[in-house]
Amino acid sequence: MGRHARSMLHILEEALDKMTLPSEEEPVLTIADLGCSCGDNTVFTVGAIVKHMVGRYEGAGREAPEFQAFFADLPSNDFNTLFQLLPPPPSSLEQCLAAGGSRSYFATAVPGSFYGRLFPARSAHVFHSAFSLHWLSQVPESVMDKRSTAWNEGRIFVHGSSESTAMAYKRQFQQDLAVFLRSRSREIKVAGCMFLVCLGRTSPNPSDQGGAAYLFGNHFEDAWNDLVEEGLMDANKRDSFNIPVYAPSLEDFREVVEAEGSFAVKRLEIFRGGTPLVVGHPGDPVEVGRALVNTCRSVCGVLVDAHLGESLSNEVFKRLERRATSHAKQLVEQLELFHVVASLYLR
16 A cells, blocks of 8 residues: 555645644644554655654744654554664754654554544644554444344455445444544644545445455455355355455545534545556566455455464465456456545544
8 A cells, every 4th residue: 555655645745734833832743643554654654744744844934843653553463563664763853854764753652443542632733544444343243143134145345245234334334433533533632633544435335345345355255255165164154254344435434524523624535546456567467366365465364364264264365366367457457446535623
């Protein structure tokens, strides 16, 4: 998702430009990255936020404060790897700006789910979350209940599911987002801003998950079914697993923001993100197949391993690679992700 994060940098900077600078009595500007994971993207983004805010202070003829960055994710996140990616802290802001490679902020890890409180009241100036809010707090209970009309039998994702299943996913997403907004509304400074990015879709139909289907459904789902048909996996094992991801439409997102009521929308749009596949030779089916497997494994491999065990999980991804390779041309032409991008400010 690195290219996608960088391609949206101008929208993030626009959101920061609309934020009122903190008063001169505040010696620290606080940034929180929610769902930070442990890769280069979060380091790049936080660094870009600090750099842009330093420029805003300079433009206003003011001395920039010190910066505090909170990297928040679930306790299972590999914070050690993340912190090894951070440049060394400077002894001063001036040293950082002169050296270029030093870190211009103090870093802290915050373990916990963002579907609830993480910070003291009125403590954060900037909240940023990218490519995380489409992850639900849980698979909707009715989706796993054989007695429910929402039971997602034969599938592991919401794409292509029944209306009942799709609505269960939508309700779960909207309940989770409401809790997220309510929590942030207590934690954000009055003049702060929040910039959010998550997988989105252009279809009004919640069972049509657009590009997300190529990552969590379609060939991936077929790979699970291959193992069931081959007798290597019990059908109940497949049916007891669902990917807790939902790509909302703009309207899905807007409904929650307006109903929850804590935040005003400054910008809310669908952003065309392009393909997540990193391939040097799009005409090479083997490379395309391997790229899809690498992408899928990076975003949901931990869940699959936990459910199936390493051996059976490897078999699933082998089948996926085989199917993706045989459909490489279609993947190159059609796999495209869209994102919901939102700039929100406290009312």
